[in-house]
Amino acid sequence: SLKPGRTILASSIAKLYLEEIKTRVAALRAAGRRAPLLVGFLANDDPASETYANWTGKTCESLGISYELRKFEDRDYLEEGIMAANGDDAVDGIMVYFPVFGNAQDQYLQQIVSREKDVEGLNLVYYQNLYHNVRWLDDARQLKSILPCTPLAVVKILEYLKIYNPLLPEGNQMYGKKCVVVNRSEIVGRPLAALLANDGAVTYSVDVNNIQKFTRGEKLKFQRHHVEDLGDNSPELLQEVCRDADVIITGVPSANYKFPTEYIPEGAACINFSSFKNFVDEEVKNKASLYVPMTGKVTIAMLLRNMLRLAENREKLAQ
Ligand code: NAD
Structure with missing residues (x-):
């Protein structure tokens, strides 16, 4: 029978944002800058995380963004791994595949990610802004807040x-x-x-x-x-x-x-x-x-969009 409505696939929605991201990355490269680097941290054996990581990697590749998956056999070392990426100027964005411990310790780990590199928008500052309907990070309204992707x-x-x-x-x-x-x-x-x-x-x-x-x-x-x-x-x-x-x-x-x-x-x-x-x-x-x-x-497109926004904020701060 004839269906009254339409099914809309996430890929057609994501496409619009991915094209925009690609253009912005190309402009960065044309200005002589290196490709942005996103690092994924995987410390579980959840096949869904692995699939999501592979998908993210492929999407990055198609946009001229570098993606590195850092796997941890022993999740006890993950915290040091995140801290090293926080302090590494070569890393622009960090994401962690949850669950890691599957309990409140995961929320702790989430907050370890530097808020300047938190592409998923899970830092407490971003949540608090969201819950309070605050859309900027600064009083001068130059730095847009990040939203959970x-x-x-x-x-x-x-x-x-x-x-x-x-x-x-x-x-x-x-x-x-x-x-x-x-x-x-x-x-x-x-x-x-x-x-x-x-x-x-x-x-x-x-x-x-x-x-x-x-x-x-x-x-x-x-x-x-x-x-x-x-x-x-x-x-x-x-x-x-x-x-x-x-x-x-x-x-x-x-x-x-x-x-x-x-x-x-x-x-x-x-x-x-x-x-x-x-x-x-x-x-x-x-x-x-x-x-x-x-x-x-669409979520992947949003986390890459967040990564570019974080980079923009960093540049505005450096000016
Ligand atoms: P979660 O386990 O933390 O939360 C599940 C929520 O569903 C809870 O609020 C729970 O009370 C509610 N719930 C469970 N059974 C219910 C029922 N019968 N009726 C009403 N509410 C019920 O899970 P999560 O992290 O929020 O993830 C949920 C799903 O979303 C998972 O399948 C996850 O893989 C997926 N997810 C998708 C994306 C994406 O980008 N598409 C991103 C994150 C998570």
Whole structure:
């Protein structure tokens, strides 16, 4: 049967950003500069990390960016490895493939990465700016803050899908939109819900336990988002918050989880950032207006974009 909507692949969205990055790298090289160097740190045996690392390497190569994967048999040496890269002028960007220890020690390691080289945007300063809707690193507003790359990728996807409305003032471009985000991890779901609410959306944040509402209040009266607990995560409450959602975003890390198709309003946009398919493909395509089944390629584009922004900030500071 004829499908009412369209499936949009991350590769077509990433392409736009990758072309822009390629042009900027070529301009650096034309000015006699060396190629930027991104270093990946791998200290686990997770095949997903390895795949992601290979993908990142290939993407870098196609853009004229150098990429080096540093593997650690013994994860106990990773911290020294990161510190050495922090102090090495030849290294422009650092990323660590998590999980390493799979517990709170991973958050410690994340904060060891120099904030000037943190391409994933996981430094506490960047999170704090995001949560407080602060978009600059300095009072003079010369140095743009960095955003965590997966939440940023989802925002760029929403811009591409024209859900962000460019006719509205910057910072309010999601005014009037309702979003549901199924995942509230500190890496993706919570910062994403905050970003969307900071841009004016009403965002329902769903985790395994409960559902929260992130908003800037009536008439967007607050400068940053505030959070309200709505109650335990139950099928009834989930269905209710989905009732007139414009966007449903999923990120549940499980092969068994499927978002109930019957809760998707006809014509909503659906985006899945989990490495597992959280929507039932054939069903969602008959219901969604726009469906983005995976987002990883846009995330890689965003981390490379972050790397160039960090380099720009460093240059402005050196002037
Ligand atoms: P996580 O385990 O830290 O968090 C999972 C979140 O999902 C938690 O908030 C949990 O409460 C929630 N959840 C689990 N089961 C649920 C359910 N039945 N209903 C509602 N919520 C539920 O994982 P993470 O680091 O946020 O990663 C999530 C997924 O996203 C993974 O598959 C990961 O590979 C993927 N990921 C993708 C990208 C990308 O660029 N596409 C980047 C990072 C992570």
